[in-house]
Amino acid sequence: MKRHLERELDKLRKKILTLGAMVEGSIEKAVLSLTSYDAKLAKDVITSDHEVDNVEVEIEEDCLKILALYQPAAIDLRYVIGILKMNNDLERIGDLAVNIAERAAYLADRKGTELFLDFTKMGEKVIAMVKKALDSLIKMNARMAQEVCAADDEVDAIDRDILLHIQSYIKENPQEVKPLIHLLLVSRHLERIADQATNIAEDVIYMTEGTIIRHRTEDYTRQD
Numbered sequence: 001m002k003r004h005l006e007r008e009l010d011k012l013r014k015k016i017l018t019l020g021a022m023v024e025g026s027i028e029k030a031v032l033s034l035t036s037y038d039a040k041l042a043k044d045v046i047t048s049d050h051e052v053d054n055v056e057v058e059i060e061e062d063c064l065k066i067l068a069l070y071q072p073a074a075i076d077l078r079y080v081i082g083i084l085k086m087n088n089d090l091e092r093i094g095d096l097a098v099n100i101a102e103r104a105a106y107l108a109d110r111k112g113t114e115l116f117l118d119f120t121k122m123g124e125k126v127i128a129m130v131k132k133a134l135d136s137l138i139k140m141n142a143r144m145a146q147e148v149c150a151a152d153d154e155v156d157a158i159d160r161d162i163l164l165h166i167q168s169y170i171k172e173n174p175q176e177v178k179p180l181i182h183l184l185l186v187s188r189h190l191e192r193i194a195d196q197a198t199n200i201a202e203d204v205i206y207m208t209e210g211t212i213i214r215h216r217t218e219d220y221t222r223q224d
Contacts, residue, residue, distance in 0.1 A: 005070045009079060012062055013137075016083050019055045019090050020134040026052065026097035027130065027193060031123035033101055034186060039108035045101035052094035059087045078210060082203040086137070089196045089203075093130065096189045096196070103182045103189075110179055117165065117183055119190070122158045125151065126190045129197040136204045148201035149213075155194040162187040 026045050033042035063084045066072065072080055129151050136144035166184050170177055202213050 005066070005072060005076065008062070008066050008070065009072075009076065012059065012066065012080070012083055015055065015059050015062065016086060016090070017134065017138065019052065019059065019087065020130070020137075022052050022055065023090050023094045023097065024127065024130055024134075026094055027100075027123070027127050030097040030100040030104060031119060031127075031190075034104035034107065035118070035120055035123075037104075037108040039105045042101040042105040042108065046098050046105070049094055049098045052091060056087055056091040056094075060084065063087070075207070075210075078207050082207040085203050086200050089199045093193050093196045096193050099189045100186055103186050106182055107179060117162060117187075119186060122155065122162075122187065122190050125155055125158070126194050126197070129155070129194050130200075133197045133200040133204070136201060137207075140204070140208050142205045142208045145201035145204040145208075149198050152194050152198045155191055159187050159191040 026048065029041055030045045032038065033045065063080050066080055070076075129148050132144055132151075133148045136142070136148065163184065166180050170180055173180075205211055205213055
């Protein structure tokens with residue numbers, strides 16, 4: 001029975017990492033489509049979202065099957081519960097990548113609008129957070145997960161700076177309000193992806209240590 005459970009958990013691990021790789025690719029393409037005014041690439045992100053959704057459903061069904069058939073306990077139970085939560089976070093990241101791609105497709109048709117905000121740095125930081133969150137899952141490494149949680153503050157600071165920049169620019173260029181709103185939404189979507197990566201990291205900590213750190217992440221990441 002234990003051997004069968006281990007086999008199912010290994011399959012589950014591979015599927016969640018496959019989903020993680022898919023959404024990583026979606027974020028990268030979405031940000032690139034924005035910075036390069038590539039409407040075709042943006043549409044590729046949008047049309048491929050159904051693949052993410054299909055894998056998300058498969059993983060949820062697998063988790064429920066494991067819970068029903070094997071009734072895992074202790075660390076195995078925490079693992080399945082953590083995967084269930086991560087699955088939802090990753091699917092949400094995929095949706096946010098689609099949202100960015102939609103903004104990029106809109107802006108690609110309006111190249112006269114100056115893209116005075118460079119989202120490359122913010123995009124790189126967000127993608128790095130998602131990658132490290134997934135790496136912490138592969139290695140079951142709580143320290144790496146803590147680093148993801150700590151990095152969220154940097155993304156929040158960039159998001160605030162972009163908001164202030166756009167507010168100031170709108171005052172001087174009110175005719176540009178519509179495209180500027182799209183740029184503001186891009187920033188918010190990236191900030192939300194960082195939040196979802198933090199959720200995944202928190203779940204890794206729960207899996208490895210049995211500690212729920214939600215709502216007290218800041219205190220936890222200060223530990224030595």
